[in-house]
Amino acid sequence: MNASNASNAVSAANTAIPASAPVLELADVTLTYPDGDRRLTALDAVSLSVPAGELLALTGPSGSGKSSLLAVAGTLAAPDRGRVAVEGVDVAALGDAGRSRVRRERIGFVFQQANLLESLTALDQLLLVAHLSGQRPRAVRARALDLLDQVGLAGKAGRRPHKLSGGERQRVGIARALMGRPAVLLVDEPTSALDHERGRSVVALLRALTHEHGVATVMVTHDRDQLDLVDREVALQDGRLAAARTAAVEAAAGPDGRAAAPVGGIG
Ligand SMILES: Nc1ncnc2c1ncn2[C@@H]1O[C@H](COP(=O)(O)OP(=O)(O)O)[C@@H](O)[C@H]1O
Ligand SMILES: [Mg+2]
Numbered sequence: 001m002n003a004s005n006a007s008n009a010v011s012a013a014n015t016a017i018p019a020s021a022p023v024l025e026l027a028d029v030t031l032t033y034p035d036g037d038r039r040l041t042a043l044d045a046v047s048l049s050v051p052a053g054e055l056l057a058l059t060g061p062s063g064s065g066k067s068s069l070l071a072v073a074g075t076l077a078a079p080d081r082g083r084v085a086v087e088g089v090d091v092a093a094l095g096d097a098g099r100s101r102v103r104r105e106r107i108g109f110v111f112q113q114a115n116l117l118e119s120l121t122a123l124d125q126l127l128l129v130a131h132l133s134g135q136r137p138r139a140v141r142a143r144a145l146d147l148l149d150q151v152g153l154a155g156k157a158g159r160r161p162h163k164l165s166g167g168e169r170q171r172v173g174i175a176r177a178l179m180g181r182p183a184v185l186l187v188d189e190p191t192s193a194l195d196h197e198r199g200r201s202v203v204a205l206l207r208a209l210t211h212e213h214g215v216a217t218v219m220v221t222h223d224r225d226q227l228d229l230v231d232r233e234v235a236l237q238d239g240r241l242a243a244a245r246t247a248a249v250e251a252a253a254g255p256d257g258r259a260a261a262p263v264g265g266i267g
Contacts, residue, residue, distance in 0.1 A: 021088060022049035023183045023216035024073055029082035031068055031239075042068040043079070044239040050216040052183070055207050057227055058220045060236035066220040069236065070186045073218060074107050075099045087183050104133055108177030108215070110187040114169040116161040122148060122172045123157040130179050140179075147175040150212075151205060167198035174206065178213060185210065187219040196225065203229045 026048045032039040042065045050056050058066050071077040072084055075091050084091050086106055091099055116125050126144035131137075148157050151171035153164075161169055170190055177185060187206065191199030203219070203226045210217040219230070227233055235242040 021051075022085075023052050023087055024048075024050040024218070025083070025085040025088075026069070026073060027083040027085075029069075029072055029079045029084060031065075031072055031077060031079045041239050043072065045082070046236075046239070046241050047082075048234060048241065050184075050218060052214045052216055053211050054231045055210040055217045055219065055229075057230040057233040058218055058236065059222065059224075059227075059233055060242070064236040065239040066236055067188055068239075070188055070218065070220060073184065074109060074186050075103045105180055106183045108180065108182035108185045110170070110173050110177045110185065110190050112189045112192050114161075114173035116169055116172060118161055121158050121160055122153055122164065122175075125172055126176050126179050129176055133180055135180070144175075144179065147178055148172075150209065151175045165198070166194050167202060170194065170202050171205065174202075174209065178209065178215075181213075182215060185215045185217040187217060189220050189222065191221065191223060191226070199223060200226060200229070207231075 026046055029043055029046045030041065031043040032041050034040075044065075046065075046069065048069075058069060060066055068077065072079050075084070075086075078092065086102055089102065091102055094102065117128070120128060123141075123144055126147065127140060130140040130144065145154075145157060148154060151174055153168060153171055153175070156164065156168065161172075164172065174187075174190075185206075190206070191202050194202060203221070206217060206219060207229050209215070221227075
């Protein structure tokens with residue numbers, strides 16, 4: 001019963017995703033860091049495609065390369081080998097200025113902590129990023145208010161961060177990341193500072209916004225209780241992509257999900 005409900009939910013989610021070229025594509029990406037007189041391999045020949053409108057969960061133990069993958073996908077780190085393409089554009093072929101532009105205009109970031117400015121209201125947090133990226137002031141205010149409404153903060157646009165809960169601050173961070181209409185949303189453990197229920201509601205919000213705005217979202221999480229809300233899971237182990245797993249596979253493996261779990265562990 002549970003299994004068939006879960007696979008129905010998955011196929012419904014899949015039909016909502018338009019078949020399209022991947023918005024984010026990593027092909028055979030290897031990333032190393034200096035480590036004494038050797039190099040530490042953080043990502044080892046990772047290939048991954050994320051289409052528009054997909055919420056992808058990136059899981060794996062601590063140190064497995066999850067944040068490194070987000071850094072490469074977000075053009076914050078250049079891989080030693082392999083190709084990263086955003087909307088079909090090979091970011092290595094762009095100069096520094098071109099990469100900054102892609103990062104600013106096509107990629108949204110949400111981190112563990114919302115990193116809001118204490119002196120600004122929720123609305124002004126959104127207006128500031130739009131101002132910095134040169135968006136037109138009139139359209140910007142309407143969009144900011146609309147996004148705050150979409151994240152459930154319509155009545156709290158005038159509040160400063162200390163008058164918002166942890167979950168609400170994350171919602172402001174998510175709205176802020178969507179201000180510039182990104183094609184890709186990169187989210188690193190958005191719920192690690194939240195209790196279970198607030199964490200789930202933030203992931204449910206990310207799911208709804210990903211589908212509605214048609215962004216390609218990669219969300220790092222270590223909370224297995226949230227995985228029923230995502231479209232697909234990929235797991236990293238020692239810098240390698242271990243397996244792709246869907247809710248349907250998980251349901252088929254039984255309630256504890258262990259049979260299909262290639263990677264356990266907490267990120
Ligand atoms: N800036 C860095 N310099 C050197 N090593 C790093 C750096 N960032 C991460 N690492 C190492 O790379 C590996 C992957 O790290 P990371 O991507 O942060 O993993 P995760 O997010 O899954 O915990 C780890 O062994 C970590 O210690
Ligand atoms: Mg990390």
